[in-house]
Amino acid sequence: xxxxxxxxxxWDQHLVKQREDGTAxxxxxxxxxxxxxxxxxxxxxxxxxxxxxxxxxxLATPDHNVPTSLKERAAGIAGIExxxxxxxxxTLDDNCNSFNIEQFTINDARQGIVxxxxxEQGATLPGMTVVCxxxxxxxHGAFAALAxxxxxxxxEHVLATQCLIQRKxxxxxxxxxxxxxxxxxxxxxxxxxxxxxxxxxxTGYAIEFGGSAIxxxxxxxxxxICNMAIEAGARVGLVGVDDITIDYLYERPYAPNAQQxxxxxxxxxNLVSDADAEFDKVVVLKAEDIAPQVTWGTSPEQVTSVNxxxxxxxxxxxxxxxxxxxxxxxxxxxxxxxxxxxxxxxRVFIGSCTNSRIEDLREAARVAEGRTVAKSLKQAMVVPGSxxxxxxxxxxxxxxxxxxxxxxxxxPGCSMCLAMNADKLGAGExxxxxxxxxxxxxxxxxxxxxxxxxxxxAAAAIAGHFVDVRDFAPIPTNNTQVA
Amino acid sequence: MEKFIRQQGLVAPLDRANVxxxxxxxxxxLKSIKRTGFGPNLFDELRYLDEGYIGQDISxxxxxxxxxxxxxxxxxxxxxxxxxxxxxxxxxxHAPWALTDFGFRVVIAPSFADIFYNNSFKNGLLLITLDxxxxxxxxxxxxxxxxxxxxxxxxxxxxxxxxxxSIPFEVDSFRKHCLMEGLDDIGLTLKDQDAIxxxxxxxxxxxPWLFRDGKTA
Ligand code: SF4
Numbered sequence: 001x002x003x004x005x006x007x008x009x010x011w012d013q014h015l016v017k018q019r020e021d022g023t024a025x026x027x028x029x030x031x032x033x034x035x036x037x038x039x040x041x042x043x044x045x046x047x048x049x050x051x052x053x054x055x056x057x058x059l060a061t062p063d064h065n066v067p068t069s070l071k072e073r074a075a076g077i078a079g080i081e082x083x084x085x086x087x088x089x090x091t092l093d094d095n096c097n098s099f100n101i102e103q104f105t106i107n108d109a110r111q112g113i114v115x116x117x118x119x120e121q122g123a124t125l126p127g128m129t130v131v132c133x134x135x136x137x138x139x140h141g142a143f144a145a146l147a148x149x150x151x152x153x154x155x156e157h158v159l160a161t162q163c164l165i166q167r168k169x170x171x172x173x174x175x176x177x178x179x180x181x182x183x184x185x186x187x188x189x190x191x192x193x194x195x196x197x198x199x200x201x202x203t204g205y206a207i208e209f210g211g212s213a214i215x216x217x218x219x220x221x222x223x224x225i226c227n228m229a230i231e232a233g234a235r236v237g238l239v240g241v242d243d244i245t246i247d248y249l250y251e252r253p254y255a256p257n258a259q260q261x262x263x264x265x266x267x268x269x270n271l272v273s274d275a276d277a278e279f280d281k282v283v284v285l286k287a288e289d290i291a292p293q294v295t296w297g298t299s300p301e302q303v304t305s306v307n308x309x310x311x312x313x314x315x316x317x318x319x320x321x322x323x324x325x326x327x328x329x330x331x332x333x334x335x336x337x338x339x340x341x342x343x344x345x346x347r348v349f350i351g352s353c354t355n356s357r358i359e360d361l362r363e364a365a366r367v368a369e370g371r372t373v374a375k376s377l378k379q380a381m382v383v384p385g386s387x388x389x390x391x392x393x394x395x396x397x398x399x400x401x402x403x404x405x406x407x408x409x410x411x412p413g414c415s416m417c418l419a420m421n422a423d424k425l426g427a428g429e430x431x432x433x434x435x436x437x438x439x440x441x442x443x444x445x446x447x448x449x450x451x452x453x454x455x456x457x458a459a460a461a462i463a464g465h466f467v468d469v470r471d472f473a474p475i476p477t478n479n480t481q482v483a
Numbered sequence: 484m485e486k487f488i489r490q491q492g493l494v495a496p497l498d499r500a501n502v503x504x505x506x507x508x509x510x511x512x513l514k515s516i517k518r519t520g521f522g523p524n525l526f527d528e529l530r531y532l533d534e535g536y537i538g539q540d541i542s543x544x545x546x547x548x549x550x551x552x553x554x555x556x557x558x559x560x561x562x563x564x565x566x567x568x569x570x571x572x573x574x575x576x577h578a579p580w581a582l583t584d585f586g587f588r589v590v591i592a593p594s595f596a597d598i599f600y601n602n603s604f605k606n607g608l609l610l611i612t613l614d615x616x617x618x619x620x621x622x623x624x625x626x627x628x629x630x631x632x633x634x635x636x637x638x639x640x641x642x643x644x645x646x647x648x649s650i651p652f653e654v655d656s657f658r659k660h661c662l663m664e665g666l667d668d669i670g671l672t673l674k675d676q677d678a679i680x681x682x683x684x685x686x687x688x689x690x691p692w693l694f695r696d697g698k699t700a
Contacts, residue, residue, distance in 0.1 A: 016682040017675055021657040025675060027682055029693045037575065039516035048669070054683075056696035065514065084514035084537050091516050128693060135574040135598055151576035151602035161672045163679055167655070199501060200568040203597055233571065235597050256692035264692045299501050320500045320566055327499070418510045439505040439572060445534040
């Protein structure tokens with residue numbers, strides 16, 4: 001057989017029918033659901049008198065609207081103060097009950113952001129097609145699964161038919177060669193990639209991330225990178241299977257059982273691009289060139305290194321870009337040539353499906369340990385991605401580090417990533433955020449978001465403005481003072 | 484889904500690149516569990532000077548006089564002219580719902596984000612991709628001439644300007660067919676039920692770990 005990319009293989013393995021008009025019917029193995037994009041789909045099923053095609057492919061959890069304060073969470077759905085949020089979470093609950101779909105309910109220990117929960121449970125496996133009514137479904141591609149976001153009509157389509165009508169995408173390889181410097185994380189890598197190719201650079205492509213720097217990164221870091229493939233315009237991000245992938249999945253609740261494990265692993269080993277596979281486009285970055293990144297504008301491509309300056313519209317490549325920069329500077333309240341480290345912050349948010357896993361929290365805690373949040377800050381919050389991440393962090397004592405430093409320690413959910421619950425920015429406030437979108441108003445009306453890594457967010461919280469986390473030596477503690 | 488065959492419409496130019504779905508319909512309105520009623524909050528943060536919330540009395544809100552859709556000359560527009568990478572960001576289908584609810588049937592831009600593109604066609608919203616120069620020219624014409632209308636002929640795949648110039652566009656045949664017939668694609672897919680069944684059976688035999696319901700093939 002001709003050599004294939006990972007994407008080609010996944011496509012072929014799920015091709016139900018190729019139609020003459022160029023579209024194809026693709027089989028879906030895993031369908032994740034949350035409360036925001038599913039109500040109209042369930043209603044559509046009901047109106048048409050249709051039933052879900054295959055129940056065990058579906059897994060649901062509420063995440064976008066759930067409050068993150070203990071007070072509101074204690075009473076479950078009934079305790080959600082905002083009425084419209086409560087109705088939406090209740091609707092998911094009702095729909096899951098009436099259609100018999102498995103759900104991790106609001107206060108289940110396994111509840112959390114759908115893209116944290118799926119992999120954590122082993123519900124995302126190599127070789128699967130994974131979809132969800134959420135663009136950050138790209139996250140799951142870190143497992144060599146063909147994963148992408150869909151709209152509500154497609155949620156209904158998958159529920160009813162277990163398939164999607166698709167057109168094959170093109171193949172892009174983004175290779176990061178070399179080794180990342182200390183203090184430079186997966187988040188910095190993906191922001192640097194978006195800075196390089198732009199927010200539309202990946203439109204129409206499935207992006208595979210490869211190269212030695214990616215191979216060195218943990219599963220959680222790979223998820224961070226694939227998560228933001230969509231911010232580069234690509235619905236799909238992928239990383240090939242290796243030992244890191246397989247080790248991560250071993251004994252996860254939804255992973256193959258003991259009898260199936262060997263066969264599954266043997267199958268997964270094929271889920272890499274062939275050595276001589278051809279890509280339609282190849283982009284190469286050097287890991288050594290990547291410094292901690294900070295976005296200064298209102299699009300993720302408006303990014304630079306922490307030691308950089310805010311750009312000048314006069315230096316833009318065309319009119320549309322110049323106008324974009326001018327508008328972004330106005331919205332963000334920044335001026336051309338201003339140093340990134342001079343940007344003062346009002347709030348800090350550590351969380352979201354990009355960076356709310358245990359390694360993210362460890363990374364932030366390492367920086368926060370023994371220090372205190374700057375007095376000038378109104379709020380610094382840490383929101384774990386799932387109940388299990390929260391429990392793990394508490395078992396390690398990370399919450400105590402955060403609380404001692406002056407961070408709030410919250411219940412799991414999307415929280416201030418998109419501010420559908422009570423956690424949001426006020427107008428004009430600057431926020432260092434570990435989430436994935438710095439769009440106007442995303443974190444609150446008039447709010448100003450700067451995307452950074454968890455370590456950079458923690459350092460910014462301590463300093464009150466952006467700082468290069470590499471200049472932040474860890475404070476020796478009893479734990480680290482082993483002779 | 485409402486059919487689209489051929490339609491003439493007033494053009495509103497939205498001169499801004501990377502218009503994301505958060506901008507098209509902000510998150511607070513996604514709390515609705517319906518498909519309709521999003522039109523009044525389309526581009527909410529650009530259209531109004533105050534912060535919008537669900538269930539508000541729209542008639543009392545201060546309009547932003549500078550925003551294009553608030554200008555009387557664009558009232559009733561059904562063709563939106565936009566810049567590159569329109570519809571980027573989240574997968575919310577509320578974005579095309581809001582555009583159609585407001586009255587748009589067509590968006591013309593140099594490029595669109597993938598998920599938004601898909602979602603739009605499923606809701607009777609025709610997206611037309613034209614090259615940057617052509618879009619730029621249409622912007623100039625629409626801004627210069629009050630009451631500027633375009634005739635969009637999906638069957639012939641052409642945008643016809645007031646001067647009679649016909650600009651061809653590409654659209655994939657499946658999407659065109661669905662839009663022209665107003666088809667529900669779930670019904671179409673279910674015609675292939677046998678193919679899905681047999682695929683599923685084979686898939687289950689080859690990779691049983693992907694199925695958790697305990698049934699054997
Ligand atoms: S954390 Fe943010 S980006 Fe991720 S699913 Fe939730 S709202 Fe979307």
